[in-house]
Amino acid sequence: MFQVRIHGRGGQGVVTAAELLSVAAFREGRNAQAFPSFGSERTGAPVVAFCRISNKEIRLREPVLEPDCLIVLDATLFRAVDVFQGLKPDGWLLINTNKPLAELHIDPVVQRLPKGHTVIVPATELALKHVKRPVPNAALLGAFAALGGQVHIDAVEAAIREAFAGPVGEANVAAAREAYDAALEQEKILTA
Amino acid sequence: MLKQIEGSRAMAEAIALCRPEIICAYPITPQTHIVEGVGALVRDGTLQNCEFINVESEFAALSVAIGASAAGARAYTATASQGLLFMAEAVYNASGLGLPIVMTLGNRAIGAPINIWNDHSEAMSMRDAGWMQLFAETNQEAVDLHIQAFKLAEEMSMPVMVCVDGFILTHAVERVDIPQQEDVDTYLPPYEPVQVLDPADPISIGAMVGPEAFTEVRFLQHYKQQQALSLIPVLADEFEDLFGRRSGGLLRTYKTEDAELIVVAMGSVCGTIKDTIDELREEGFLIGLVTLISYRPFPVDQLRDALAEAEHIVVVEKSVSVGMGGPLANDIDLALRNMAHPPRLHSAVAGLGGRPITKNSLADLFRQSLVQPWEGTHFLDLNERIVARNIHRSRKVRRSGPIAENLIRQMATEN
Numbered sequence: 001m002f003q004v005r006i007h008g009r010g011g012q013g014v015v016t017a018a019e020l021l022s023v024a025a026f027r028e029g030r031n032a033q034a035f036p037s038f039g040s041e042r043t044g045a046p047v048v049a050f051c052r053i054s055n056k057e058i059r060l061r062e063p064v065l066e067p068d069c070l071i072v073l074d075a076t077l078f079r080a081v082d083v084f085q086g087l088k089p090d091g092w093l094l095i096n097t098n099k100p101l102a103e104l105h106i107d108p109v110v111q112r113l114p115k116g117h118t119v120i121v122p123a124t125e126l127a128l129k130h131v132k133r134p135v136p137n138a139a140l141l142g143a144f145a146a147l148g149g150q151v152h153i154d155a156v157e158a159a160i161r162e163a164f165a166g167p168v169g170e171a172n173v174a175a176a177r178e179a180y181d182a183a184l185e186q187e188k189i190l191t192a
Numbered sequence: 193m194l195k196q197i198e199g200s201r202a203m204a205e206a207i208a209l210c211r212p213e214i215i216c217a218y219p220i221t222p223q224t225h226i227v228e229g230v231g232a233l234v235r236d237g238t239l240q241n242c243e244f245i246n247v248e249s250e251f252a253a254l255s256v257a258i259g260a261s262a263a264g265a266r267a268y269t270a271t272a273s274q275g276l277l278f279m280a281e282a283v284y285n286a287s288g289l290g291l292p293i294v295m296t297l298g299n300r301a302i303g304a305p306i307n308i309w310n311d312h313s314e315a316m317s318m319r320d321a322g323w324m325q326l327f328a329e330t331n332q333e334a335v336d337l338h339i340q341a342f343k344l345a346e347e348m349s350m351p352v353m354v355c356v357d358g359f360i361l362t363h364a365v366e367r368v369d370i371p372q373q374e375d376v377d378t379y380l381p382p383y384e385p386v387q388v389l390d391p392a393d394p395i396s397i398g399a400m401v402g403p404e405a406f407t408e409v410r411f412l413q414h415y416k417q418q419q420a421l422s423l424i425p426v427l428a429d430e431f432e433d434l435f436g437r438r439s440g441g442l443l444r445t446y447k448t449e450d451a452e453l454i455v456v457a458m459g460s461v462c463g464t465i466k467d468t469i470d471e472l473r474e475e476g477f478l479i480g481l482v483t484l485i486s487y488r489p490f491p492v493d494q495l496r497d498a499l500a501e502a503e504h505i506v507v508v509e510k511s512v513s514v515g516m517g518g519p520l521a522n523d524i525d526l527a528l529r530n531m532a533h534p535p536r537l538h539s540a541v542a543g544l545g546g547r548p549i550t551k552n553s554l555a556d557l558f559r560q561s562l563v564q565p566w567e568g569t570h571f572l573d574l575n576e577r578i579v580a581r582n583i584h585r586s587r588k589v590r591r592s593g594p595i596a597e598n599l600i601r602q603m604a605t606e607n
Binding site: 018019027032058059061065 | 461548
């Protein structure tokens with residue numbers, strides 16, 4: 001079972017990201033379970049959502065305590081909540097930021113992870129470019145498809161189109177595709 | 193049709209497939225997505241011959257359902273938590289009048305202190321109200337139980353609550369097989385009421401009954417629920433024949449054949465318990481699970497059969513009867529009563545107000561029940577330090593103030 005925990009702020013599409021990811025996995029014939037952290041969410045407040053992907057039926061209902069992958073939609077959360085709690089030693093870390101990694105001051109965490117397992121993507125910039133709104137979720141899912149091979153980018157794009165019809169869907173798909181390419185490129189450089 | 197779908201939306205589609213004629217609802221978290229979903233299906237014409245009535249309160253929601261059901265319509269509503277309490281008077285009336293209303297509970301805690309998260313308190317508060325109460329383990333079962341519930345209610349002329357863990361199931365997006373309309377139509381024929389209010393043939397229902405007959409009325413209600421113990425498994429069998437999967441029934445066993453310890457629980461936590469059991473069995477711990485689906489009627493004989501061979505029973509439940517302990521544990525005790533060598537019963541309360549129930553805590557609990565059994569009711573993952581401090585403080589200070597606010601303040605200062 002592959003477990004993803006998504007951290008962001010109310011309004012960034014955290015819960016939708018988890019749901020879209022589960023739909024993408026479902027489209028590839030896998031079992032998936034997405035659920036929010038059930039707070040009384042408000043715009044700007046820290047929000048967490050979870051997604052499990054497995055080849056077997058998923059029975060577990062506890063929150064994701066030991067994620068295989070962390071997706072962070074807002075890098076300012078590192079100062080507000082213990083984002084890295086339980087992250088597996090061989091886990092993945094995917095961060096939305098337009099800064100260089102060194103400026104995020106999370107080196108101890110990055111160094112613990114295998115080479116190439118920390119990927120940064122300017123997802124909000126990509127969203128503004130394509131979707132014209134600061135919603136980084138679709139772009140990050142595109143980048144996720146480049147990591148670890150859990151879901152294919154085609155399934156992510158199909159899930160986005162299923163949720164958002166017409167031009168909004170296509171704009172999000174474009175953001176996801178660009179983030180996917182950027183993440184692949186970054187991985188190549190980091191693991192070279 | 194297989195879908196990756198939010199639990200609430202899946203239930204809404206299932207309810208629409210049951211062709212209710214009246215839906216009345218008042219929104220309350222975490223049930224709201226269900227009635228919103230059915231409302232959308234009425235509006236877009238997917239669900240025909242159905243009137244969706246927005247009412248001014250939960251009391252009105254169930255009262256309208258009562259009126260509609262008494263006039264011969266298939267009626268549905270949903271609520272949670274304080275909403276159920278607000279309709280309490282009508283809850284008893286619906287069952288007392290023998291009206292086959294189906295109501296979903298998106299199970300949620302009861303305040304004060306206000307809490308929107310999941311536990312089973314509100315379902316327990318109405319366990320004696322004469323409704324049948326079925327608990328879903330997964331969203332697939334939630335879908336299937338609704339279809340069975342309409343048939344059960346109408347066969348017994350008695351209302352049914354389908355209890356679904358709020359947020360944990362209602363807000364989870366997962367794989368659900370949504371049945372086909374023609375199959376549901378085959379399984380669930382149109383509603384034929386045993387009593388109906390008809391201006392052309394006037395009768396009165398709900399008249400006053402004095403001491404000369406009230407006992408008999410209640411006896412017959414109790415008798416009817418006992419009869420339902422035979423019908424519920426039949427409906428699950430018929431469902432399996434038609435839809436090809438097992439859902440519902442009175443209870444379900446998991447790895448109990450050789451188990452020295454059997455866990456008993458209701459609802460979505462059973463999935464986490466099964467994963468815990470698989471891991472503990474790898475250590476050689478002979479442990480199994482009984483998932484109780486029908487809480488009312490309570491299957492005493494079937495539980496006794498399922499539990500008789502075990503040495504230990506651990507009941508894990510999401511509610512507490514303040515001043516007594518776990519109500520489910522108390523009921524399980526009834527099933528074990530008068531046995532020559534009953535298993536030892538251990539009662540645990542877990543997941544109150546949405547506290548996550550984790551595999552680690554469950555594994556510790558099950559191990560502890562063998563090596564260091566506790567007396568009375570164990571509160572899983574209780575923060576003993578904060579509780580002890582509060583007890584100490586309230587002993588010292590007469591005007592110690594409200595418990596909830598004191599606890600929150602203490603926890604804030606400790607962090």
